[in-house]
Amino acid sequence: MFRTLVKHFARRLVQSGSEDSGDLDMSLGAMLALLASPGVFVAIGLLDKYSSLLRYFRGKPVFADHYPRAVGDGYMLLVFSMAVTGLVTLWKWDRILPDMTDRLNLGPLPIGARQTFFASLAAIGLVVGVFIIDVNAGSMFVFPMVVTAESHGIGPFAALVLAHVLALVLASVFTFCLCFSTMGLLIAAAPPRWFGGLSILLRSAMGIALLAMWMTSSKGHVWLRMTREGTATWQTWYPPLWFASLYGPLIGREDLAVAVLWQRALWALLVTGLVALAGYVIGYRRGIDGRLVRSSQRRRWPGWLLSFGKTPLERAAFRFSMQTLWRSERHSLLVIALLGAGLVAGVMYGDANRVPFFAGFSLVLAIRTAFGVAALPAANWPFRLLAVVEGDEPVRVARRLLWLHFGVLVVLPVVALCPLAVTLALVLIHAVLIEALLLGFRQIPFTVRPAGFRNTRLVHALMALVGLLFVPWAGGWIAAWIGGQPLRAIVPLAATAVLFYYRPMAAEAVEAGRARLVFEDREEDLIRLRL
Amino acid sequence: MDAVQFSIARGDILGYLGPNGSGKSTTVKMLTGLLEPTSGDILFHGRPVREDLVGYKRAIGYVPEEAQLYSFLTGWEYLELIATLRNIPPRVFEAKTKAMLEAFTIYAYRDVTIGSYSKGMRQRIALISATMHNPDLLILDEPFTGLDVSSGIVLRQVIEQLAQAGKAIFFASPAIEVVERLSNQLVLLRKGKQIAAGNMAETLAQLGFTRLEDAFVQMAEQTDTAQTARNIVAAIEAA
Numbered sequence: 001m002f003r004t005l006v007k008h009f010a011r012r013l014v015q016s017g018s019e020d021s022g023d024l025d026m027s028l029g030a031m032l033a034l035l036a037s038p039g040v041f042v043a044i045g046l047l048d049k050y051s052s053l054l055r056y057f058r059g060k061p062v063f064a065d066h067y068p069r070a071v072g073d074g075y076m077l078l079v080f081s082m083a084v085t086g087l088v089t090l091w092k093w094d095r096i097l098p099d100m101t102d103r104l105n106l107g108p109l110p111i112g113a114r115q116t117f118f119a120s121l122a123a124i125g126l127v128v129g130v131f132i133i134d135v136n137a138g139s140m141f142v143f144p145m146v147v148t149a150e151s152h153g154i155g156p157f158a159a160l161v162l163a164h165v166l167a168l169v170l171a172s173v174f175t176f177c178l179c180f181s182t183m184g185l186l187i188a189a190a191p192p193r194w195f196g197g198l199s200i201l202l203r204s205a206m207g208i209a210l211l212a213m214w215m216t217s218s219k220g221h222v223w224l225r226m227t228r229e230g231t232a233t234w235q236t237w238y239p240p241l242w243f244a245s246l247y248g249p250l251i252g253r254e255d256l257a258v259a260v261l262w263q264r265a266l267w268a269l270l271v272t273g274l275v276a277l278a279g280y281v282i283g284y285r286r287g288i289d290g291r292l293v294r295s296s297q298r299r300r301w302p303g304w305l306l307s308f309g310k311t312p313l314e315r316a317a318f319r320f321s322m323q324t325l326w327r328s329e330r331h332s333l334l335v336i337a338l339l340g341a342g343l344v345a346g347v348m349y350g351d352a353n354r355v356p357f358f359a360g361f362s363l364v365l366a367i368r369t370a371f372g373v374a375a376l377p378a379a380n381w382p383f384r385l386l387a388v389v390e391g392d393e394p395v396r397v398a399r400r401l402l403w404l405h406f407g408v409l410v411v412l413p414v415v416a417l418c419p420l421a422v423t424l425a426l427v428l429i430h431a432v433l434i435e436a437l438l439l440g441f442r443q444i445p446f447t448v449r450p451a452g453f454r455n456t457r458l459v460h461a462l463m464a465l466v467g468l469l470f471v472p473w474a475g476g477w478i479a480a481w482i483g484g485q486p487l488r489a490i491v492p493l494a495a496t497a498v499l500f501y502y503r504p505m506a507a508e509a510v511e512a513g514r515a516r517l518v519f520e521d522r523e524e525d526l527i528r529l530r531l
Numbered sequence: 532m533d534a535v536q537f538s539i540a541r542g543d544i545l546g547y548l549g550p551n552g553s554g555k556s557t558t559v560k561m562l563t564g565l566l567e568p569t570s571g572d573i574l575f576h577g578r579p580v581r582e583d584l585v586g587y588k589r590a591i592g593y594v595p596e597e598a599q600l601y602s603f604l605t606g607w608e609y610l611e612l613i614a615t616l617r618n619i620p621p622r623v624f625e626a627k628t629k630a631m632l633e634a635f636t637i638y639a640y641r642d643v644t645i646g647s648y649s650k651g652m653r654q655r656i657a658l659i660s661a662t663m664h665n666p667d668l669l670i671l672d673e674p675f676t677g678l679d680v681s682s683g684i685v686l687r688q689v690i691e692q693l694a695q696a697g698k699a700i701f702f703a704s705p706a707i708e709v710v711e712r713l714s715n716q717l718v719l720l721r722k723g724k725q726i727a728a729g730n731m732a733e734t735l736a737q738l739g740f741t742r743l744e745d746a747f748v749q750m751a752e753q754t755d756t757a758q759t760a761r762n763i764v765a766a767i768e769a770a
Binding site: 298301312315316375376379381382385386 | 565585588595600601602605607611616618621642
């Protein structure tokens with residue numbers, strides 16, 4: 001009985017999320033495979049640094065002591081594991097708590113309340129355990145093997161495996177407990193009607209912090225050295241460094257660790273574990289008792305904000321798109337996560353004038369990507385029933401949404417904080433980008449996944465990466481060029497005007513012979529034979 | 532669907548009856564323009580609807596078999612979306628929707644997300660969205676699914692009164708007793724084919740039945756229901 005219950009709760013935890021999640025949830029197998037791969041590749045990539053053969057060919061000296069470097073590289077893997085664990089916990093956290101469905105299905109069965117509670121808890125432990133092992137499976141053995149390849153005997157390898165596995169597992173469990181306990185505290189403290197909004201804000205902030213932590217992982221070597229030399233300031237309160245400090249005592253190198261830091265790691269784990277457990281007890285009782293964790297009460301959007309558009313379809317599609325983007329939790333989290341990633345990348349780049357380009361590009365791309373993530377495709381029947389396309393309403397709606405968000409979230413702060421040349425370059429380059437992204441756009445945002453999306457998403461991801469490198473570089477260069485001589489602004493203005501002149505022709509070429517509006521995820525035939 | 536032919540006049544309630552898989556929902560999809568017939572025509576006021584699909588859609592209201600609605604919108608927001616699509620002026624929408632939500636006893640839940648609605652509440656929202664523009668033809672695909680007893684009685688009376696007011700009502704359902712009580716016209720289906728159509732009383736008389744249930748069981752379902760029931764009871768009682 002207990003095993004069956006644990007199995008049930010475990011399956012419930014890993015199954016797809018809420019019904020508006022659309023394409024954002026992937027199968028368990030795909031997710032595990034995807035998450036397991038980076039650790040292996042990073043660990044293998046370290047061969048470049050630790051291989052004595054490669055160093056011999058390069059004529060570089062043999063390392064006198066591998067371990068200080070190894071701890072820094074272990075820190076990178078540790079931070080990756082923490083970031084992934086935290087992001088998945090934030091994404092899936094609502095599945096962790098039981099709800100009315102559990103009550104309705106398990107309530108009438110002859111099962112004790114304690115048995116249900118402990119089965120649910122055991123399932124969480126099981127799923128978190130499997131997840132952490134999966135994320136780190138590759139690096140757990142490959143990393144120590146690479147680092148200790150030149151060592152004699154199995155002793156150093158075994159010691160590093162033990163240290164690495166313990167540090168990774170404890171750090172990941174800490175991150176899970178931290179994220180879950182924070183959400184648990186919110187459940188306990190926040191008024192139900194505020195919970196939904198606060199939850200998105202808090203999860204977004206934590207998600208951006210986790211991304212920042214991951215993207216700064218290459219600084220680990222420096223920060224660890226600073227903690228050892230006693231020159232660290234805020235770094236001594238930075239959790240990943242606490243857990244990286246565990247390597248020292250575990251491999252028998254006390255000189256590589258600051259005792260206060262690894263002790264802090266263990267205390268933090270204990271405290272967050274207890275708080276997470278308390279949060280779980282509160283959430284469990286509320287969920288199983290049928291008292292809603294989240295309030296489904298919503299405030300209405302102001303009418304004027306949603307009434308843009310010339311035709312009924314345009315007005316309805318804009319209204320629906322705005323509401324989907326900010327009412328559907330998964331869609332809003334996707335946009336905030338991509339915007340956050342862009343911002344973190346911009347800040348890391350170091351040039352303040354390029355930050356708006358990183359932020360603008362990631363925001364525009366995030367919203368454009370979200371358009372293709374259908375919210376409940378089965379519910380798009382009113383649009384199918386009533387949509388009458390009189391012109392290019394879908395493009396106008398999408399363009400308005402992109403400009404509204406880009407204008408408010410990126411351009412307005414830039415106008416206030418940056419030189420005029422930066423604002424001009426930012427607006428021009430994004431005007432072109434938005435038009436390019438909307439070529440061939442033939443759907444009401446969020447109503448259908450674009451045909452062939454599954455087959456081309458890798459290409460889209462690669463193009464996005466290239467764009468993230470190119471747009472800030474080009475934008476920064478144009479801004480600097482205009483800044484030197486304001487009259488030069490005529491050149492990018494003229495170039496943009498030329499591109500806009502040719503836009504209808506490009507659109508016509510892309511859309512030739514295709515339906516004006518699509519509602520089904522069906523790939524069109526490239527070649528159609530009529531025999 | 533094969534050789535299906537029927538007509539609905541103003542004031543008619545046409546019961547479209549058939550077992551699961553007989554083609555009821557396919558017909559509904561064709562009638563609502565969601566599916567194009569491979570052959571044949573659907574005429575509205577004597578003209579093929581494909582000639583003016585938009586005008587036809589303006590004149591119909593549709594309640595689907597299962598009310599799939601956007602769960603992250605509130606009931607009010609969803610209705611506002613449909614009203615915008617139907618180009619209903621905001622003032623008219625507000626007055627109408629308030630009255631209809633109150634009548635269907637869900638006004639208090641208007642600002643609650645549809646995700647937390649019961650099946651019956653979703654069904655009522657779908658009904659309001661189908662009727663808020665005062666359609667000439669109402670297409671109902673199993674509209675009583677999930678409704679509580681009082682809402683079901685109210686809906687039945689609403690359908691009757693709408694028919695009395697001159698609306699044409701197409702009503703697909705597997706619920707024989709509801710179809711029998713409500714409809715004055717009948718279409719009986721089996722495996723995509725029409726096996727009887729016409730005025731309810733006359734059609735039953737022509738087929739030699741007095742009750743719709745008998746006609747349905749013998750003509751459409753063609754199963755020995757008593758034997759099926761006996762098999763189920765035997766399975767329940769088996770040691």
